[in-house]
Amino acid sequence: MNSFNQKTLFSIFLNQLIKRKLALICISILFIIYFIGIFAPILSTHDYAETNLAKTQNGPNMENWLGTDRLGRDIYTRVIWGIQNTIIITLITIITGSFILGISLGLAAGYFRGKIDIFIMRLGEVISAFPDILLIILLAATLRPSIISFGHYIEDTFGFRGILSSGIVDYLVIGIALLPLSWFGLMRLVRGQVLSIRNAEYVQAAKAMGTSNFVILFRHIFPNILSPIIVSISFSIGAIALSEVMLSFFGLGVQPPRPSLGVMIGDVTARGGASISVLRNHPEQLLAPIIVVWLMIFCWNIIGDALNEIFNPKNQY
Amino acid sequence: MLEYILKRLIWTPILLLIASFFVFFMGNIAPGDPAELILKNRATPEKINALREEMGLNKPLVIRYFSYIKKAVKGDLGDSYIFQGKKVTELLIPKLLVSIKLNIAVTIISVLIGLPLGFYAAKRRGSWVDPTIVLSMLFLFAMPVFFTAPLLITIFAVKLGWIQASGWNGFFDKQIILPALTIGIPGAAIYVRYMRASTLDVIDQDYIRTAFSKGLNNYTINYKHIIRNSILPILTLLGFTIAGIFGGSLIVEIIYGIPGVSRLALDAIYQRDFPVLTALVLIGSTMLVLANLIIDIAYTIVDPRID
Numbered sequence: 001m002n003s004f005n006q007k008t009l010f011s012i013f014l015n016q017l018i019k020r021k022l023a024l025i026c027i028s029i030l031f032i033i034y035f036i037g038i039f040a041p042i043l044s045t046h047d048y049a050e051t052n053l054a055k056t057q058n059g060p061n062m063e064n065w066l067g068t069d070r071l072g073r074d075i076y077t078r079v080i081w082g083i084q085n086t087i088i089i090t091l092i093t094i095i096t097g098s099f100i101l102g103i104s105l106g107l108a109a110g111y112f113r114g115k116i117d118i119f120i121m122r123l124g125e126v127i128s129a130f131p132d133i134l135l136i137i138l139l140a141a142t143l144r145p146s147i148i149s150f151g152h153y154i155e156d157t158f159g160f161r162g163i164l165s166s167g168i169v170d171y172l173v174i175g176i177a178l179l180p181l182s183w184f185g186l187m188r189l190v191r192g193q194v195l196s197i198r199n200a201e202y203v204q205a206a207k208a209m210g211t212s213n214f215v216i217l218f219r220h221i222f223p224n225i226l227s228p229i230i231v232s233i234s235f236s237i238g239a240i241a242l243s244e245v246m247l248s249f250f251g252l253g254v255q256p257p258r259p260s261l262g263v264m265i266g267d268v269t270a271r272g273g274a275s276i277s278v279l280r281n282h283p284e285q286l287l288a289p290i291i292v293v294w295l296m297i298f299c300w301n302i303i304g305d306a307l308n309e310i311f312n313p314k315n316q317y
Numbered sequence: 318m319l320e321y322i323l324k325r326l327i328w329t330p331i332l333l334l335i336a337s338f339f340v341f342f343m344g345n346i347a348p349g350d351p352a353e354l355i356l357k358n359r360a361t362p363e364k365i366n367a368l369r370e371e372m373g374l375n376k377p378l379v380i381r382y383f384s385y386i387k388k389a390v391k392g393d394l395g396d397s398y399i400f401q402g403k404k405v406t407e408l409l410i411p412k413l414l415v416s417i418k419l420n421i422a423v424t425i426i427s428v429l430i431g432l433p434l435g436f437y438a439a440k441r442r443g444s445w446v447d448p449t450i451v452l453s454m455l456f457l458f459a460m461p462v463f464f465t466a467p468l469l470i471t472i473f474a475v476k477l478g479w480i481q482a483s484g485w486n487g488f489f490d491k492q493i494i495l496p497a498l499t500i501g502i503p504g505a506a507i508y509v510r511y512m513r514a515s516t517l518d519v520i521d522q523d524y525i526r527t528a529f530s531k532g533l534n535n536y537t538i539n540y541k542h543i544i545r546n547s548i549l550p551i552l553t554l555l556g557f558t559i560a561g562i563f564g565g566s567l568i569v570e571i572i573y574g575i576p577g578v579s580r581l582a583l584d585a586i587y588q589r590d591f592p593v594l595t596a597l598v599l600i601g602s603t604m605l606v607l608a609n610l611i612i613d614i615a616y617t618i619v620d621p622r623i624d
Contacts, residue, residue, distance in 0.1 A: 133564030298459035
């Protein structure tokens with residue numbers, strides 16, 4: 001009994017995790033992918049936009065580790081920069097959509113109930129009324145010009161340069177387009193969890209002692225509902241990455257010359273356009289970006305499953 | 318229960334009004350002056366102004382929205398900016414039918430693969446079969462359609478020449494097989510997951526143990542007791558089919574050259590034909606909301622415990 005008490009929750013969690021070998025493999029794979037992406041500026045061997053028409057469509061060789069595309073750009077360099085873009089956009093969406101909107105609105109709705117709850121739930125229902133992919137596309141297409149002109153305005157007024165060329169516009173457009181979809185599911189989950197413990201004795205005790213709502217929410221309620229939140233977020237990361245890839249594939253996300261996994265896939269398949277000649281002759285150019293996307297989605301799902309088993313042993317979904 | 322259904326029935330039109338206003342608003346802040354788009358190179362400032370006046374574009378947004386909704390209820394969703402003189406509905410309906418057919422095929426494949434596999438995995442819980450099924454379906458689920466679609470085209474159209482690389486000849490044609498499989502097989506993963514979970518829920522119930530101890534045969538227990546109860550929660554998944562029509566088959570429609578809703582939506586975006594896009598999102602959300610409403614109500618009737 002004593003030895004059990006000495007174990008922290010984290011060490012129990014680690015023990016459980018080590019038993020799940022597949023999840024560990026997936027964590028290692030993701031660690032490698034994200035490491036490469038984060039350190040893309042150091043690890044890249046070429047400039048991602050540098051074209052070289054003398055050596056287009058080459059296979060892998062010593063100079064271009066994964067070969068070159070139809071404009072002679074280095075595929076390895078473009079893939080790792082693409083990973084970096086995906087990481088940045090995933091982070092933006094998780095922070096804004098999941099943390100800021102999803103969790104705080106869910107806490108507010110579940111804890112305060114009443115009008116706030118009704119308003120937040122209704123808002124969520126309106127947003128989930130749209131077919132999600134159409135909504136993402138609609139937002140990405142209509143917002144870009146407004147955001148670009150806003151960027152111009154900032155540059156002109158404050159005399160900055162480089163806002164538009166730094167790619168921030170792309171991140172903003174994709175981040176905002178993915179926002180409506182990233183918060184509602186998590187919000188509903190958090191709300192439900194809060195509802196189930198808001199009348200627990202320790203919450204009542206804290207209230208009776210005159211603890212402020214803010215402290216009750218973040219010190220007493222939030223830590224107790226953390227595990228389903230972690231599971232839900234780990235499932236959503238793969239989906240967010242895929243959405244970014246899809247938007248860029250259609251030319252609505254990351255704009256050339258900046259590389260993105262979606263842009264690369266779109267280049268080879270010509271977005272289903274008139275010519276699929278690159279696809280016919282060099283389908284192997286799809287491999288690198290596709291495998292990265294595939295691994296990201298697969299691994300996040302496996303990790304989500306493993307976390308779900310560890311945290312909620314009863315819930316089989 | 319009646320109160321719940323009534324509440325839902327009253328809320329639905331309000332929900333649709335808010336959603337449609339949002340879409341209408343987004344269509345309005347979108348780039349490009351409609352009058353300019355319609356006039357193309359014949360545009361002069363005077364002509365643009367006259368046309369704007371004629372189209373009522375100089376009126377406030379809210380007034381334009383209500384006249385749009387008034388017409389929309391009667392089935393008139395405005396004119397396309399790009400295809401001159403064409404009603405949006407004329408453009409939309411044939412494409413919609415194509416996407417619906419494709420997604421029916423997809424749903425059939427997903428259900429036929431997903432439900433038996435999910436059920437079987439649950440029955441074999443604890444053996445190697447269960448995790449193998451779950452894992453391999455997850456593996457297929459994670460496979461991006463960007464990959465499977467070009468791969469299948471390369472194998473079956475380019476190398477083997479069994480079908481054309483792109484095109485559409487209706488529901489009963491071999492051209493539908495590849496696109497339907499491309500979405501249907503990964504889609505089956507979701508059905509496996511849910512069917513497995515809901516079967517596991519049922520298997521552990523007392524009445525199943527009773528059925529076994531009564532000495533009923535396996536067939537009766539499986540079909541009369543387990544599947545009938547476990548298939549109920551799957552109903553809610555059919556809402557996915559509707560979502561699939563409006564965007565779920567996007568990439569596949571593009572890569573296989575299927576003239577469905579998604580192609581139309583993308584062209585509308587690239588050419589700034591916003592009435593088409595607005596109408597599409599509007600129809601999509603209406604169908605989605607109504608489908609969810611029907612599923613919810615059907616659910617409350619079948620299972621009165623829900624409220």
